[in-house]
Amino acid sequence: MNTKIFLIVGVVVLVMVGVTLFLRGGANQSDMEGNSSGLVVGKNAIYVAEQVPSKAISIAVVRFEAPGFVVIHEDVAGVPGAILGRSSILAAGETESLALIPLSRATKDGEMIHAMLHLDDGDGVFDAGKDDPAEDRIGGKPVTMVVIVSADAVEPGVVNP
């Protein structure tokens, strides 16, 4: 009887260890692709590396509290201006190495652009009038990263916030 209990407990332990190893294997695979989760202070976050002039922009990592969009704005005297492009809808949680976001014009050497998070209003379609910017829980400001465009920008590396 005692032997049977010992075997059952042993099997449970082995299964738990196996599951844990499996989950860790998944995490390591993500890291190889630059998919580490971040040290963030809010439920919404974004990191974009310096970009070369282009008609598209690459986003390293975003985190959304609810489905939303990354919206690229022109810079007007240091604040976000007209929209140059946006991502497709992104799921809640963390997404790394997004597909390139196409822009309506090529960015220029030396200019700045703003990558801002907007939350979907529930219809899955971006509408600047309805899909409000995601607010940083600290200060209530829109979660935004100012991005430098430079002809000699270094290719983005692997990110671990």
Place this chain on the structure above:
Amino acid sequence: MLVLLAAGSIAAVTNATHSWGGYHWARKANPFTLKLGDNVSSAWDSYLAKSSTDWSQSSVLDTTIVAGGTTAWRCRPTNGRVEVCNYNYGNTGWLGVAQIWIRGNHITKGTAKMNDTYFSLASYDTPAWRNLVMCQEIAHTFGLDHQDEDFNNTNLGTCMDYTADPDGPPSNEHPNAHDYAELETIYSHLDTINTFSQKVAYLGNLDDADDVAEFGESLRKDRKGKTSLYVRDLDKGEKVLTFVLWIE
């Protein structure tokens, strides 16, 4: 007793490794010395110094603080070393971020950024938060990942553990023994090349020195095809030219 045994087994497994994808600096011998470019303001200098000292306790690597090679805002990487920066990067949602550039699984350069937009706020402008973030972001550039990513569980006593209470107890402001053990694991093998910057050793060891770390790109070659003049771009139009007289 069996339940305790099971719990102990799981804990041992979950903490067994926190390598960041196997990325590491290539080097021919241990310990190697990694340069940390100081692009931080005076408010951060002591934290950079402390983190450098902490991580240099490792048996496989040493760090040394050198003059920064970039501006804090851009925080561009420099071949063969890590640039450390702080700036008001905005309401981005992150306190700190580390970035590495890799060739295969070898790290060739890295950056670590601290976001002063948050550190200017009372809730984060504390020695504990600054220690935690500086220590963690620098460590990512060595190839270390987090030990734990739950902000709300008990501190593990390492800066590689997410927390909402960095000074604990236990404090998460510095590395712990497991971090040093993980570094020993990551750097237990040796490579045939160095990807970290070495001023002297490179000169004699490289046959093809077209792009030597720190010196920049090849600009001129001598009659034997070896680079005799390098140029490295700094920001604001500045360039550094390095002339090299090679040993025959």
